[in-house]
């Protein structure tokens with residue numbers, strides 16, 4: 001006779017344990033499952049994606065009704081077990097269903113912690129835990145405008161992002177001075193906050209909530225300092241508490257959670273606990289990876305398979321907010337006895353930190369670029385000795401590169417876990433590739449579940465596919481330019497041309513964007529593509545531009561702005577220097593700095609002073625904030641230098657005058673050196689011009705930022721006219737072919753230098769490209785002058801610089 005197994009809690013941990021048990025001992029148990037929610041088992045993690053509009057409820061079901069039937073499982077949904085009689089070994093539900101057990105699993109999960117504030121019971125005050133909460137938010141957003149999320153942790157920020165996607169105004173209230181303090185250090189948290197602010201979220205930090213205001217329905221939140229914020233919806237995301245009331249009443253030992261041993265056994269014979277409700281060695285986990293590890297040990301125990309038992313888990317997290325990459329694992333804070341390696345690039349918004357103790361990586365924080373997350377997490381879990389290579393992990397060896405993702409994937413042991421969310425090892429993935437013919441990340445997801453939840457392991461799964469099949473054997477999954485569409489960049493550009501679409505709204509309508517307002521990723525991209533394709537017809541959609549571009553200045557950490565006027569080729573005059581000095585004195589400028597691009601920056605200008613500063617300067621904008629040419633750096637060349645073979649300064653000035661103002665897919669930097677000694681460092685620029693005997697060499701695709709990349713030789717030419725011709729043609733080809741936001745270094749790496757050479761080879765093509773560039777460049781105007789002129793027509797600066805582009809970075 002089969003033994004009777006009862007599971008209380010139809011959630012992720014309990015059902016996963018049953019799935020694993022069915023694999024190890026099919027048919028050993030007659031299984032009954034109770035679940036309070038009226039749904040089959042679903043992926044709670046993906047509720048954030050449902051709220052953000054990237055998935056619907058149907059998509060997130062893990063095991064549908066037929067799975068229970070096919071495995072002979074009796075499922076009681078919408079029934080809460082209220083009694084466990086551990087002597088008679090029966091459970092009783094609130095609907096009176098009584099079921100006997102030989103073995104019992106309690107997997108009741110957690111309850112969201114609701115702050116016990118006066119007014120917290122008002123309509124419109126909810127948690128974010130289940131499908132019902134998600135549906136409430138979706139519905140509320142149809143009728144109301146203002147949401148307040150209390151709690152700046154993972155859940156709060158994912159809720160806030162979802163509510164923004166639903167076009168609500170969102171304020172996040174956080175008790176500490178930086179967000180996600182459980183996962184991030186202050187630097188990463190600050191970068192995250194800036195990023196989210198530019199997506200339109202407001203933050204109220206170091207705020208202690210006092211009460212919820214309103215009548216029947218919430219109208220606002222009051223804080224202990226007396227201030228208030230208006231709200232039509234309040235979402236509490238201030239943590240969770242293990243759901244242990246039933247276990248407690250049934251005489252099962254509890255502490256913070258249900259106390260379990262290494263085999264998930266409680267103090268009561270035949271009663272086990274798994275998931276968020278369980279406390280193992282003093283820890284109750286709140287992420288699925290450890291819960292699945294627990295489930296695996298429990299399944300072995302129930303199947304009678306010997307094992308070492310559960311030993312506890314190191315956890316990693318990834319914030320699921322589109323356009324924001326944040327990863328954190330282990331002891332990230334850097335306590336005494338630890339040392340850290342950090343890389344920070346404020347320009348590209350990248351921050352990486354690893355924490356080392358006794359030669360081992362014990363923690364990591366990644367912001368902006370999380371591709372190394374899985375690799376670092378595996379190092380932390382395995383306790384790999386990295387003595388002597390500490391810096392290489394983030395920076396690469398001297399003169400060499402970091403181990404590539406593919407090399408790392410190849411070196412992993414088969415039993416190493418690749419997908420923490422779903423507990424999938426490298427071995428399982430390699431088997432699926434070999435035996436089930438998987439050739440894409442999507443195939444692997446379908447066959448093994450790897451990459452199906454937070455998506456953090458996608459890069460590693462892709463690398464494993466490359467290890468198994470070679471780069472040519474991997475099918476890339478079709479991904480749209482953002483989560484609003486499945487159309488790729490080329491398809492969107494093609495549709496704009498074919499159907500003569502001239503506004504973003506039209507593109508979104510015609511191509512049936514999922515989110516009719518677009519998002520922070522697609523709106524600036526569409527504005528760029530439209531401007532590039534229809535330079536005359538398309539009217540720049542300023543509200544779709546990034547915040548610095550809207551303001552024509554870079555916003556600084558104290559919310560003031562920088563003003564950096566154009567200084568062609570880095571060559572200035574006493575006249576201009578006098579003007580800059582006068583402005584610096586008049587406006588009490590805090591810092592006057594020679595920038596890395598040979599110009600002069602004025603830092604600490606108040607936003608309201610910007611137009612008068614521009615007017616007093618009477619110089620043009622240096623576009624130090626724009627996705628366009630930043631500057632042309634030059635050396636003194638043959639004018640002064642005894643080694644110089646050509647006039648680098650004149651060439652630089654001419655190039656800057658030709659290239660300035662016109663939008664490019666990403667920022668671009670140019671340099672001109674007067675001889676091969678290359679003092680202007682032209683070979684780490686998007687375009688570098690180096691004088692040689694009797695001519696010039698043009699280098700392309702260089703980068704001196706985080707991912708240093710030497711530029712590659714495009715062509716050698718003889719005359720100055722040819723330098724101009726090739727430069728403009730190259731820039732136009734880049735404008736027409738790169739993805740929005742793709743630097744030339746990444747673009748050339750992707751498409752290969754040869755394809756660029758081929759495109760520019762024929763003189764006819766080159767001249768046509770040059771002509772298109774010149775036509776578009778001829779239509780641009782200096783934005784500072786435009787604003788000053790319009791102000792004279794009594795338009796205010798605020799009205800000229802749209803600030804309502806809430807979710808644009």
Ligand SMILES: Cc1cc2nc3c(=O)[nH]c(=O)nc-3n(C[C@H](O)[C@H](O)[C@H](O)COP(=O)(O)OP(=O)(O)OC[C@H]3O[C@@H](n4cnc5c(N)ncnc54)[C@H](O)[C@@H]3O)c2cc1C
Pocket residue numbers: 008009010011012013014034035036037044045046047048079080081082107108109110128129130155158243246274275276277285286287288289291318320421453454
């Ligand atoms: C929006 C959101 C996003 C998340 N994102 C991530 C993420 O990206 N990565 C990550 O690792 N984790 C994430 N989590 C956390 C993760 O979802 C949980 O760790 C996981 O779901 C816990 O699984 P569990 O089975 O222990 O509990 P649950 O999934 O909560 O399941 C418990 C179930 O038991 C039911 N139940 C309770 N008591 C009874 C009873 N007496 N009788 C019958 N049924 C009962 C409950 O109704 C519930 O359905 C997220 C959570 C949320 C809410």
Ligand SMILES: NC(=O)c1ccc[n+]([C@@H]2O[C@H](COP(=O)([O-])OP(=O)(O)OC[C@H]3O[C@@H](n4cnc5c(N)ncnc54)[C@H](O)[C@@H]3O)[C@@H](O)[C@H]2O)c1
Pocket residue numbers: 115150151152153154155156158173174175176179180181182207208209237238239240285286287317318319320454
């Ligand atoms: N991407 C992910 O991995 C992910 C996403 C969502 C949820 N989750 C999990 O779901 C669970 C719940 O998430 P969570 O973010 O609610 O929990 P949490 O405990 O991680 O974070 C709660 C946050 O709220 C803040 N807080 C506490 N009291 C507050 C108050 N009175 N006012 C303002 N802020 C206050 C805390 O400082 C903390 O940062 C966690 O276990 C989390 O790991 C994970």
Ligand code: SF4
Pocket residue numbers: 635636637638641642643644645648673674675676677678679680
């Ligand atoms: S690159 Fe050549 S010409 Fe220019 S400053 Fe250096 S040595 Fe002189």
Ligand code: FES
Pocket residue numbers: 418419420421422450451452453454455456457458
């Ligand atoms: S690690 Fe989250 S889906 Fe794989």
